[in-house]
Amino acid sequence: MSKKVTLLQCGSFNPPHLMHLRSQELAKIHLEKLQRTVIAGWMSPVSDGYKKTGLVSSKHRIEMLKRATRDSNWIKVSTWEADKPEWTPTAEVVQFHVEKSKEEFDAQTYLLLGGDAFASFNRPNLWTDSDVEMIASNGIIVIAREGSNVENVINENKILSQYKSNIEVVDPGIVNGLSSTYIRQLLRQKQSIKYLVPEELRKYLEENEIYSSESECSNKDTVLAPLQIKMNEHDDRVPHSSGITEASENLVGTGRVLDEFSCDICGMSAPYEVYDDRPPKRGVTRTIRYREKCYIMQDPFRPPSERLPLVVGAPCSECDRKMVCMECSLFFSRRFCIKCVRRYESEFPHQLGKEIKKLKDHYEKVKEQSKIDKIEASRSGKSKK
Numbered sequence: 164m165s166k167k168v169t170l171l172q173c174g175s176f177n178p179p180h181l182m183h184l185r186s187q188e189l190a191k192i193h194l195e196k197l198q199r200t201v202i203a204g205w206m207s208p209v210s211d212g213y214k215k216t217g218l219v220s221s222k223h224r225i226e227m228l229k230r231a232t233r234d235s236n237w238i239k240v241s242t243w244e245a246d247k248p249e250w251t252p253t254a255e256v257v258q259f260h261v262e263k264s265k266e267e268f269d270a271q272t273y274l275l276l277g278g279d280a281f282a283s284f285n286r287p288n289l290w291t292d293s294d295v296e297m298i299a300s301n302g303i304i305v306i307a308r309e310g311s312n313v314e315n316v317i318n319e320n321k322i323l324s325q326y327k328s329n330i331e332v333v334d335p336g337i338v339n340g341l342s343s344t345y346i347r348q349l350l351r352q353k354q355s356i357k358y359l360v361p362e363e364l365r366k367y368l369e370e371n372e373i374y375s376s377e378s379e380c381s382n383k384d385t386v387l388a389p390l391q392i393k394m395n396e397h398d399d400r401v402p403h404s405s406g407i408t409e410a411s412e413n414l415v416g417t418g419r420v421l422d423e424f425s426c427d428i429c430g431m432s433a434p435y436e437v438y439d440d441r442p443p444k445r446g447v448t449r450t451i452r453y454r455e456k457c458y459i460m461q462d463p464f465r466p467p468s469e470r471l472p473l474v475v476g477a478p479c480s481e482c483d484r485k486m487v488c489m490e491c492s493l494f495f496s497r498r499f500c501i502k503c504v505r506r507y508e509s510e511f512p513h514q515l516g517k518e519i520k521k522l523k524d525h526y527e528k529v530k531e532q533s534k535i536d537k538i539e540a541s542r543s544g545k546s547k548k
């Protein structure tokens with residue numbers, strides 16, 4: 164007996180186009196060859212709370228999807244996600260549909276993705292490991308798309324590699340570059356979109372001027388919702404737990420110097436008391452827990468009775484630099500030294516522009532100073548001779 168399955172396609176659908184629908188069809192054909200019966204293919208438009216630049220209201224996106232899917236008896240619009248004002252992580256959307264699918268059809272649910280969305284699993288700060296694990300453990304079906312290599316994405320991701328047998332890959336067999344961005348562009352330029360979207364949707368778009376230069380600027384200065392969560396974590400000095408582990412209890416509070424911190428980039432050095440994600444056991448600060456393990460000393464500028472913990476630096480989470488000071492690094496969900504920030508600059512949200520510029524200015528000064536130091540050292544070497 165063939166196993167029953169449902170498909171869940173999440174996205175902006177801003178607007179929907181023929182490759183969204185064709186992806187559902189391709190996935191169904193592929194799974195049927197594997198002896199599965201596809202009961203339903205849900206298209207779930209993201210909530211307005213996603214805050215993607217150019218996203219028009221969910222009211223329009225739901226209506227467009229309804230018109231686009233009208234002639235299918237198995238592709239359906241699911242508004243569970245879009246009906247909420249705030250963005251819902253995809254893993255929760257999957258969970259909801261997994262349960263619905265089990266209850267209504269006793270079927271398994273696959274998340275249906277284009278190659279670009281699948282590649283986004285490897286983009287820093289966009290997905291949590293536990294969400295990727297939850298999604299991959301249920302099942303994923305990927306439609307290969309221009310510009311992304313599914314095999315590489317899997318090999319570069321530990322979790323996806325672990326669940327490789329749950330990932331189905333479909334080659335669409337054609338050059339596959341159709342996107343909502345392209346359709347919006349044509350609409351703004353008042354050009355024809357005939358044969359790129361279902362006819363009923365084309366008429367709706369003609370009758371209603373949903374896309375314009377203004378709509379393209381919506382959410383322009385807002386951070387994408389999944390990254391906002393990471394931005395809030397950016398305040399890495401906020402206490403968020405009480406409770407100190409036994410190991411750190413033994414280490415802290417004595418005021419003794421554990422070792423010397425020396426920044427691998429600018430050379431700034433300072434003694435540190437503990438290397439931990441909790442400060443030494445001192446008064447109210449004992450409840451603070453940092454979001455990373457860092458090098459902590461007592462603030463030397465306060466009287467001994469009120470000395471607060473001062474973080475002098477931490478390791479870079481991306482490269483092998485074990486000690487980078489606060490001025491030579493940036494914390495954005497995890498710590499990046501200036502060299503890694505420069506390497507992955509395009510991956511950071513533009514709202515961090517000011518902080519990144521400050522970091523780069525500081526680095527320029529460091530480089531300048533190191534040149535001066537070298538010249539001075541060679542001069543004093545020569546004068547000694």
Ligand SMILES: Nc1ncnc2c1ncn2[C@@H]1O[C@H](COP(=O)(O)OP(=O)(O)OP(=O)(O)O)[C@@H](O)[C@H]1O
Nearest residue numbers: 173174175176182276277280306308341342343344
């Ligand atoms: N041409 C395509 N082939 C295969 N999958 C696609 C294609 N276009 C979109 N998808 C997939 O459909 C889902 C929803 O995508 P989305 O609504 O963002 O469309 P998009 O065309 O990629 O939009 P945009 O151009 O605005 O980024 C994603 O998983 C995406 O990868």
Ligand SMILES: NC(=O)c1ccc[n+]([C@@H]2O[C@H](COP(=O)(O)O)[C@@H](O)[C@H]2O)c1
Nearest residue numbers: 173174175209252253254289290291389
């Ligand atoms: N961490 C997450 O759950 C996460 C991150 C980024 C995008 N998404 C989802 O992927 C889809 C992608 O849409 P776009 O390609 O239009 O940005 C949306 O449904 C969005 O909710 C989920």
